[in-house]
Amino acid sequence: MMAIDQDIVGCILAGGLSRRMGGGDKPLKMLGGKTMLDTVIDRFSQQANYLLINANGDPRRMSEYGLPVVPDAIAGHAGPLAGISACMDWVADHHPHATHIATAAADTPFFPGDLVSRLSEAANADGSDIAIATSDGHRHPVFGLWSLSLRNHLSQWMQETDTFKVIVWARLHRLTMVEFPLVGRSQDIDPFFNINTPEDLATADELRRQIESMPGEGRLQ
Secondary structure, three states, rough: OOOOOEEEEEEEEEOOOOOOHHHOHHOOEEEEEEEEEHHHHHHHHOOOOEEEEHHHHHHHHHHHOOOOOOOOOOOOOOOOHHHHHHHHHHHHHHOOOOEEEEEEOOOOOOOOOOHHHHHHHHHHHHHHOOEEEEOHHHOEEEEEEEHHHHHHHHHHHHHHOOOOOOOHHHHOOOEEEEEOEEEEOOOOOOOOOOOOOOOHHHHHHHHHHHOOOOOOHHHHO
């Protein structure tokens, strides 16, 4: 098991509206006998000692997970950047020793087991404030490492702009992109495959079976 950086708090972004899934809480959909959120928590808990969930609405519906549930920093479902800002604020108040947060989406159950360690290594090597995951030529801005030194700037920026795209704000700072390989028996599964529709959920279940059938180190890290 990889060493866990005590200064990084893991934040699960689950604040979306799930319109393409038909509404409701997409992370609570079942995948392989447990919820997607269960799977994400299991993977993330091996990479960060402390976790919290960013989700809007009644937090009691996620009480069984025993994790803090933090709503967006601003109203209106402004997207993951609002969740990142809310998580930064919560961590600054409750874990003052922390220097960074790491974020992962609640609808992406196969994300890499070395996500946090590789983002952290790259950010340290490059002297960057932010590190964002990429794979197969695509950026995944919700999978990132964020210096808490940017907390006040993000809060102010969100009050002054009408553009809430993660990558737009991230590019205002020292930013590193970190490439992650495809996985699976044929190296053709994107570990950042995210589930938006019922069809995606069916595809994810097939991918899960492929991954779980692989021996030992052939599985996801």
